[in-house]
Amino acid sequence: MIEDRPLIYKYLRHDKKFPHVWCPGCGIGILLGSLIRAIDRLEYTKDEIVLVSGIGCTGRLPVYVDFNTLHTTHGRALAFATGVKLAKPDLKVIVIMGDGDATAIGGNHFIHAARRNLDLTAIILNNSIYGMTGGQYSPTTPYGQKATTAVYGTVEQSFNISQLAVCAGAIFAARGTVYHVRLLDTLIEKALQKNGFGVVEVISQCHTHFGRLNKRGNQVEMMKWQRDHAVPAEKAKKMTPEEMTDKFEIGILVDREAPTYLDEYAKVRERAKASLPAPAESREEKEESDRREASDRH
């Protein structure tokens, strides 16, 4: 805590935007702490960081930090981030989303961003519920659990966000919790260092809604639940599916290398420039190719 104080003054818009909107005991602040520690250790300048978010409790995170911050529409953070990164590849673009933001309304953008492997870091805070709107069930609310729109229990199967990222092609996927803070620091640091699309899923508590509706206790009880149900990825491999039924893996799930979208697009630019005709004959050739194109189409 004490060692964080200089970081708070360095990175937070402490004289402008506080107090914040989050409930006391919310995990989003812990994630924010991990994020600025990771950024500080990697020595990025504030000017080169662009923090992009969507809508919801998690979407409010960028307003508190002194980077280039972009608070977009619900679910669209990755689409905006794609434009930022492509227009200015030197920027380090970090995208913060909630579970509903990233996998419900933004699910399509999420899988396509993973597929493209543009150099973005997506951090998804998963608290299994829509917090800001008052505790409605989300794509990650576990089967049978209660929400303000599922008072009889939800009957939908939930998403496994990290596995979804892996299947969609993310080159780095990891899961942490806000209880295991040291691990979370490391995971975010690793994700930021990856050249390509990296995902960190952060299991967090919404004691205000999820905890209250499902009798999970207060924020401390819910963090104890994270401690007792998280299994390191290495250990989980040796466990049987039965042993894993009410557990979840934490740690790095996938870490591989692949050419990024910008690496590939550099080739497109080369080919495009090579196809430019010599200036003198350009117009004739262009007309000829246009004619050919037109006749092809009819």
Add this chain to the structure above:
Amino acid sequence: MKTVDKKEPKAELVQGNEACAAGAIAAGCRFFAGYPITPSSEIPEKLSIRLPQVDGVYIQMEDEIASMGAIIGASLAGAKSMTATSGPGFSLMQENLGFACIAEVPCVVVNVMRGGPSTGLPTYPAQGDVMQARWGTHGDHPIICLCPSSVRECFTLTIKAFNYSEKYRTPVILLTDEVVGHMREKVVYPEPGQYEIIDRVKPSVPPEWYLPYEDTSFGVPPMGIFGEGYRYHVTGLIHDIRGFPTLRQDEIEPFLQRLFRKISTHFEDIQMVESYQVEDADLVLIAYGCVARSAHRAMVEARAQGLKVGLMRLITIWPFPRRFVEPLTRAKKTLLVPEMNMGQISREVKRVNQGMTSVLTLNKIDGTIIYPREILARIREEMKK
């Protein structure tokens, strides 16, 4: 006819959509994100070839929602950016179009209109998106919308659209239609230097003094670019002059008032019309887009028959060029508005008219263009009474 000097570039036979793509490159567009949709697809096709040649980026997104988001992101990072679509895609873009309005992010959206509603008539023309262009995204907001009638104008108005978007920090809609988009005409593109290019004004104060949404005498605050030292907050929430969300009444209203004022105090710069033989006319046609071409022909034929007919072609349709239309109503000229919808611009003309003169409509929604003979017949019916 003007004799063509041999040094001058030759005329080309190009399509409206191709001219639009060429106009974008000429305007300095270096980022395009889109999703394929008829009848706009030639624009992304051409730009996917041209943009990588000039160190720009073409990307095909997963849908039109993402396309609109990506061009806003690119613009915030300093690139002039554009997307192109048609009706169904334009519906999907409305969400983030509103974001571009409130966060004041310059960008250009081309909507090549086809018949609707819904999937409608993918390959047939219509002018049914006029009101959607004005009010499609939720909430009160101003917008600029331009409407070309020829292939050359697809080129010049695309440049204009970029200029307005940069100058006023607003999304600009280029509303073309299937006829103008797919029609081929002989065009001599103007050379660079023959058209004006406007770039956004960037802040010149030290970063710690920068107030990203502060009112200025022009009404448009200078725009900081991500990565250039001016760190600020961009949000779709109503914000104060520092860019931070606000719920204070004394900040909400001044912000929204400025959004409107930055457009409304510059109508003279933004509103464009072209008038033909309006002075002595008893009846004036008011038309836009492909229908303006038929209207022009109908006017020429009516004049040949001794009927005093004029034409006012709307180039800017939003903000509606009231200051040009109002004098016609005062002069008690009969107005006839042919359009390929059930009366979206004629309603606007009637609003301006306020009972001063008679406003007639000619509406066609069968997926075909309004022919000159149809307009002429309507003129004769009216003037031979």
